[in-house]
Amino acid sequence: DGGITQSPKYLFRKEGQNVTLSCEQNLNHDAMYWYRQDPGQGLRLIYYSQIVNDFQKGDIAEGYSVSREKKESFPLTVTSAQKNPTAFYLCASSIVGGYTFGSGTRLTVV
Amino acid sequence: AQKVTQAQTEISVVEKEDVTLDCVYETRDTTYYLFWYKQPPSGELVFLIRRNSFDEQNEISGRYSWNFQKSTSSFNFTITASQVVDSAVYFCALKTGGTSYGKLTFGQGTILTVHP
Numbered sequence: 001d002g003g004i005t006q007s008p009k010y011l012f013r014k015e016g017q018n019v020t021l022s023c024e025q026n027l028n029h030d031a032m033y034w035y036r037q038d039p040g041q042g043l044r045l046i047y048y049s050q051i052v053n054d055f056q057k058g059d060i061a062e063g064y065s066v067s068r069e070k071k072e073s074f075p076l077t078v079t080s081a082q083k084n085p086t087a088f089y090l091c092a093s094s095i096v097g098g099y100t101f102g103s104g105t106r107l108t109v110v
Numbered sequence: 111a112q113k114v115t116q117a118q119t120e121i122s123v124v125e126k127e128d129v130t131l132d133c134v135y136e137t138r139d140t141t142y143y144l145f146w147y148k149q150p151p152s153g154e155l156v157f158l159i160r161r162n163s164f165d166e167q168n169e170i171s172g173r174y175s176w177n178f179q180k181s182t183s184s185f186n187f188t189i190t191a192s193q194v195v196d197s198a199v200y201f202c203a204l205k206t207g208g209t210s211y212g213k214l215t216f217g218q219g220t221i222l223t224v225h226p
Contacts, residue, residue, distance in 0.1 A: 033213065040119065042201060042216040058213060088153065092214075098145075099214065101155040 002027045006091050006102035012110050013078070013085065021076045021105045023091035030095065032074040036060060037088040037104075046089075049074055078107065085109055112137040114204050116217035123192055124225050131187045131220045133202030139163075142206045144178065144185045145214065149199040161185065192224045 004025045013019045025032065031050045035043040045058030049068040063082025068074055074093075078085045086109045091102040113136040123129045135144065146158040159169065161178050169176045173190045189196055199221050203214040 031212075035216075040218060042114075042116075042218040043214075044216075045213045048213055090153075090155065092155075098157060098160055101147075104153040106153075 004091055004093060004100055004102035006089075006105050008105060009103070011105055011107045013107060015109055016080045018077055018079050019107065021078070021089055021091075021107070023074045023076065023102060024072055025074075025091075025093045025100070026072060027093055027095070027100060028071070029093035029100070030071070031093060032068070033092040033094070033099075034058075034064075034066065034074070034076045035090045035092065037090060043090060046076065112139075112142075112204050112206055112215045114202050114215050114217035116200075116202055116220050118220045119218070120221040120223070122223045122225065125194060126191050127224075128188060128190050129192050129222065129224075131189075131200050131202075131222070133185045133187065133217060135183050135185065135202070135204045137204060137206050139206040142204060145201075145203040145205070146176065146185075146187050147201045147203065149201065149219070151198070155201070158187075189222075192222075194224050194226055197222060197224045 007022045033048040034046040036046055037043050044060050046064050047055055047058055047066040049055035052068055052071050055066050055068050065077045089105045092099050115134045142163045144161045147155040149155050166178050175188045177186045199219045201219045202217040205214050
């Protein structure tokens with residue numbers, strides 16, 4: 001079945017470390033997105049990409065980086081510059097008609 | 111800039127009660143799409159409905175119904191005869207422009223708890 005796979009489901013990071021969250025889709029969607037979810041704040045856009053090798057900053061891009069070398073993959077790196085990275089991260093893709101979301105990665109700083 | 115407001119942070123009801131989740135949006139675009147998503151405890155977002163700005167007809171799908179009113183910039187969601195399985199976080203979202211690509215702007219979400 002087609003869908004979006006996010007891994008890992010849970011991730012623990014020590015302060016000062018970079019970590020990379022994986023997002024893979026087999027839906028042949030051109031556009032992909034990363035959202036951050038914090039309690040009471042809804043989902044906020046971090047980065048999005050409309051085509052391979054191109055991406056744009058969203059509303060809260062500081063402290064994050066992405067790449068889009070393949071259509072299927074859109075990994076997100078949380079760098080040590082992100083001051084408060086503990087959150088739930090959702091990846092999504094879209095095509096005509098709507099969006100598909102992954103099941104998320106919960107990142108905790110320890 | 112666009113904005114979505116879900117003023118109800120949490121709602122608690124008893125099974126079989128009807129419940130309405132409010133959504134108010136702001137945009138200067140004349141073409142846009144509105145969405146409702148359900149987020150169960152497992153975390154993924156489940157698509158419920160999409161409505162474009164040119165279609166103000168209300169919609170009913172089983173126990174779910176949606177009331178879209180451009181005059182008040184609202185897109186409210188009603189669950190009739192609520193069930194425990196309806197317990198989740200519900201998000202209203204807005205996408206501006208006429209293309210299928212582009213970012214969704216989400217509301218803060220409403221936590222719905224249905225008690226048996």
